[in-house]
Amino acid sequence: MKNMVNKLVHSAIMLLFSTLLQAQPGPRAQLPDVVPPPQRFATSTGHYEYLYNSHNGGTSHSYDSVPKWEGLWSAQGNNSGNQLFLESLDGSPIGPFGEGENVVIKEGVLTPEYEAAFQYRRDLGVDYDRLTSCEPAGMPRWLLEPYVREFINTPSQSWWTNDLANDTRRIYINQEHKNIDGTHYAAGDSIGFWVDDMLIVHTVDIYPSDYFRGTPPTSNQFETVEVWRMETLNNGTKRLVNNVTFYDELSLVEPITVVYTFWPRQDLQALGFRMRYWECAQNDNTYLTFDDEGRPSTQYRLPGEDGYVDPRGNDRLRNPDLPAGLVGQEKSPIFNDDVQ
Amino acid sequence: MKTTIKILTVAAFLMTTGLESAMAHHSFAMFDRSREEFLTGTIRRWAFNSPHIALYMETEDGTLYSLEGAAPPSVMSRSPSMNGFTFQPGQTVSVVYCPLHDGRPGGALGYIIDAQGTFYSPNDGGCGPSPDWEEWVKQGYTSRAEAEAAQ
Numbered sequence: 001m002k003n004m005v006n007k008l009v010h011s012a013i014m015l016l017f018s019t020l021l022q023a024q025p026g027p028r029a030q031l032p033d034v035v036p037p038p039q040r041f042a043t044s045t046g047h048y049e050y051l052y053n054s055h056n057g058g059t060s061h062s063y064d065s066v067p068k069w070e071g072l073w074s075a076q077g078n079n080s081g082n083q084l085f086l087e088s089l090d091g092s093p094i095g096p097f098g099e100g101e102n103v104v105i106k107e108g109v110l111t112p113e114y115e116a117a118f119q120y121r122r123d124l125g126v127d128y129d130r131l132t133s134c135e136p137a138g139m140p141r142w143l144l145e146p147y148v149r150e151f152i153n154t155p156s157q158s159w160w161t162n163d164l165a166n167d168t169r170r171i172y173i174n175q176e177h178k179n180i181d182g183t184h185y186a187a188g189d190s191i192g193f194w195v196d197d198m199l200i201v202h203t204v205d206i207y208p209s210d211y212f213r214g215t216p217p218t219s220n221q222f223e224t225v226e227v228w229r230m231e232t233l234n235n236g237t238k239r240l241v242n243n244v245t246f247y248d249e250l251s252l253v254e255p256i257t258v259v260y261t262f263w264p265r266q267d268l269q270a271l272g273f274r275m276r277y278w279e280c281a282q283n284d285n286t287y288l289t290f291d292d293e294g295r296p297s298t299q300y301r302l303p304g305e306d307g308y309v310d311p312r313g314n315d316r317l318r319n320p321d322l323p324a325g326l327v328g329q330e331k332s333p334i335f336n337d338d339v340q
Numbered sequence: 341m342k343t344t345i346k347i348l349t350v351a352a353f354l355m356t357t358g359l360e361s362a363m364a365h366h367s368f369a370m371f372d373r374s375r376e377e378f379l380t381g382t383i384r385r386w387a388f389n390s391p392h393i394a395l396y397m398e399t400e401d402g403t404l405y406s407l408e409g410a411a412p413p414s415v416m417s418r419s420p421s422m423n424g425f426t427f428q429p430g431q432t433v434s435v436v437y438c439p440l441h442d443g444r445p446g447g448a449l450g451y452i453i454d455a456q457g458t459f460y461s462p463n464d465g466g467c468g469p470s471p472d473w474e475e476w477v478k479q480g481y482t483s484r485a486e487a488e489a490a491q
Contacts, residue, residue, distance in 0.1 A: 074413075127369030134365070148413045163390070163413070164365065213367065271416050271423070278390045286366040286392075286408075298369045302406045302446050303396070311389040337385035337429040339396045339404065 029233055031077050034259050035243050037225070041255070044223035044247040048202035051225070058193035058200070060174070061155045067197045069151035069230055069240060072265040072273065075144055076239065080258040081212045085109055085118065097126045097214035110216055114251040118216040126214040128296035132288050134280035136167035138186030138209045139224060140246060143260045145212075148268065148275055151240065158192065158199065163275045171201050179205055184220055201226040219250035239263050282318075283311035303339045313338045364411070365391055368466040371438045371448040376469050376484035378477065379405065380434040388412055388424035393462055395427065395449060397435065406446040407437050409462035418461050426460070427452065434477070438467035453477065 038054075041047035052058070061067075082098040089102040105118055131137060137145045145164050152159045158171040171190040172178075179189060188206035192199050203224045210217050226244040233239065240262040247255045265273075285301040285308055301308045309317060314329040322329065330338075384404065385396040393409040409415060415422045427433065436450035448466025451459050451473060459474060470476075470484055481487035 127367045129365060129367050131365035132367070146414070147411055164411075265413075268413055268416060271421055273413055273416055276390065280365065280391045283387075283389045284366075284391055285406075286370075291369070298367045300370045300406075300408065300440060300446060302444055303404065311387050311394075312385060334424075335385070335429050337383075337387075337396075339385050 029077070029237070029239065029261075031079060031261065032231070032241050032243075032259055034079065034257050035227070036257050037245055037255070041247075044202060044204070044225050044245070044255075047225045047245060047247075047255075048200070051200050051227075052193060055193070055195045055200075058174070058195045061194050063155060066153050066155050066194070067199070067230065069153060071150075072268050072275070073149045073151060073240060073262040074265050075146055075149075076261040076263040078144060078258065078260040080140075080260060081144060082215050084211075084256055084258065085216050096212070098122060099126075108253055109256075111251055111253055114216055114219070121214070121217070124295050127291070127298060128288065129213045129298070130210075131165065131213075132284075132286055132298055134165060134284065136165035136186040137162070138167065139169075139188050139203055139206045140211055140218065140222070140244070141209055142167055142169060142187065143242065143244070148265060148273070149262065150275060153199075161275065163278050165280060166278045171199070177202075177204055188223075197229060199226075199228040201228065216251065218246075219248055221250045222246065222248040237263070279311065282309060285309060310339070364464050364466075368448060368464075370440055370442075371466040372441045373438050373448070373467060375439055376436055376450055376467070376473075377439055377447075378434060378436055378473075378482045380432065381405065383427055383429050383431045383433060385429060386424070386427035388415075388422075388426075392464070393422075393449075395433075395435065395452065395462075397433070403445050405435075405437075407435060407449045408447075408464075408466060409449040410464035414464065415462045420458065420460060422460055422462060427454075431455075436467075436469045436473050438469075 037047055038050065041050065082094055085106055086094050086098050086103050087106045088094055088100055089104060092100060092102065094100050094103050105115055110118060142162055145162060147162065147164045150161045156173050158173065160169040167187065169187045169190060171192045174193055175191050177189050177191055184205045184207050186207050188203040190201050190203040192201040206222050208217055208220045209222065224244050224246055226242050228240065228242050230238055230240050242260045243257065244260065245255050245257040246252060287299055287301065287307070289297055289299045291297040309315060312330065312332040316324065319329065379399055381397040381399040383395065384398050387394040391411055393412060393415055395407045395409065397405045397407065399405065432455060434453040437447040438450060439447040449462050450467040450469030452462060453459055463469065472487065476487040481490070
């Protein structure tokens with residue numbers, strides 16, 4: 001009886017997790033249907049070129065006609081992340097970081113090497129996140145991370161920012177890929193073209209990354225084809241929809257197509273929120289370490305401890321080349337709140 | 341059972357604050373999310389800075405507690421909403437927090453309770469405090485364990 005009650009409680013909780021994962025904060029709306037690619041493509045380049053040719057190169061927008069997606073936005077629902085890679089043996093839902101007592105990796109989605117790597121990561125737990133060291137989320141995680149984004153479209157470029165790690169994607173419209181640096185990047189190299197109010201984006205040259213904390217890794221061969229549009233729901237609310245196909249010959253057995261949505265944050269605008277530089281390296285006192293058993297873990301520095309960074313005061317780690325106590329060097333002079 | 345307790349704690353938090361606040365750029369391994377402690381003290385600093393807000397509070401015995409919360413846009417979205425002027429140095433407040441595992445004076449913020457008894461929820465996934473705290477504070481409990489043992 002006790003076991004049955006435990007199972008029921010567990011199932012109810014995991015259902016809640018699952019519901020929340022798919023319907024993040026914001027107006028509740030059903031996810032749009034995923035639109036699969038028009039045919040099977042071996043590569044993302046083949047997919048993108050097919051779309052480009054079938055739309056005859058797309059629409060050439062002016063400053064006046066280019067779709068405006070201004071304002072603040074946050075990630076809303078999606079059907080990506082661990083839903084793609086995990087399944088529950090007893091039908092109970094799966095937690096946002098892949099939690100669940102009877103949750104196992106789906107067979108046939110990841111290549112054997114990446115399936116084994118994912119199992120290795122899961123066996124260690126989720127007490128580690130590469131973003132702790134302040135690196136940007138990058139693609140594809142940019143699509144799922146919370147907080148606030150801005151989407152600025154011009155006829156020749158779109159600049160899409162996420163305040164988390166100042167992680168800006170630049171999409172070069174009606175241009176070719178370029179890589180003069182001989183390296184990959186967190187956000188990769190993105191090109192795109194408009195078809196009326198729909199933007200099709202191809203992204204390559206991406207660092208090995210992940211979909212979210214606790215998900216499988218992606219490889220440095222991961223590429224995407226995205227189809228973005230703004231839609232108006234029945235209640236008049238706007239949302240941005242991204243129908244994206246993931247290609248990764250090293251980690252995925254087959255390409256995967258999913259959908260992400262974003263909701264407008266007039267609530268934050270009304271409260272006066274403005275996107276600032278995300279001062280992670282300067283302000284953050286969490287750091288990566290290893291626990292007593294040698295597993296990757298996370299710790300938190302307190303004032304006075306080695307490596308503590310002061311987000312407000314006159315931090316000696318910031319300007320050791322200036323005399324101590326130089327007047328006017330506190331980063332925030334509004335309050336006298338030194339805690340060195 | 342341990343896993344179920346962990347899941348229950350996080351689920352209770354999610355029900356009150358939503359999934360967005362469970363997400364952060366780091367894990368919460370250093371915080372003991374199974375414990376919730378109550379403290380009163382004087383604010384030394386309310387840092388409304390990215391990537392996480394923080395409250396530095398000194399208790400009567402002179403101990404400085406460092407308490408981390410969610411990201412500014414997340415905290416602004418709560419009810420009541422908070423910004424960089426919501427709390428100020430010198431102000432007396434109480435907090436519910438999930439302490440660091442290793443016993444140093446710090447942890448993850450659960451609630452901040454001002455002198456008027458208003459409960460603020462600046463927490464992220466580091467601490468999912470019980471909604472019963474409003475009642476527990478009135479009854480003088482100083483930890484979740486103490487309150488639950490008494491019931």
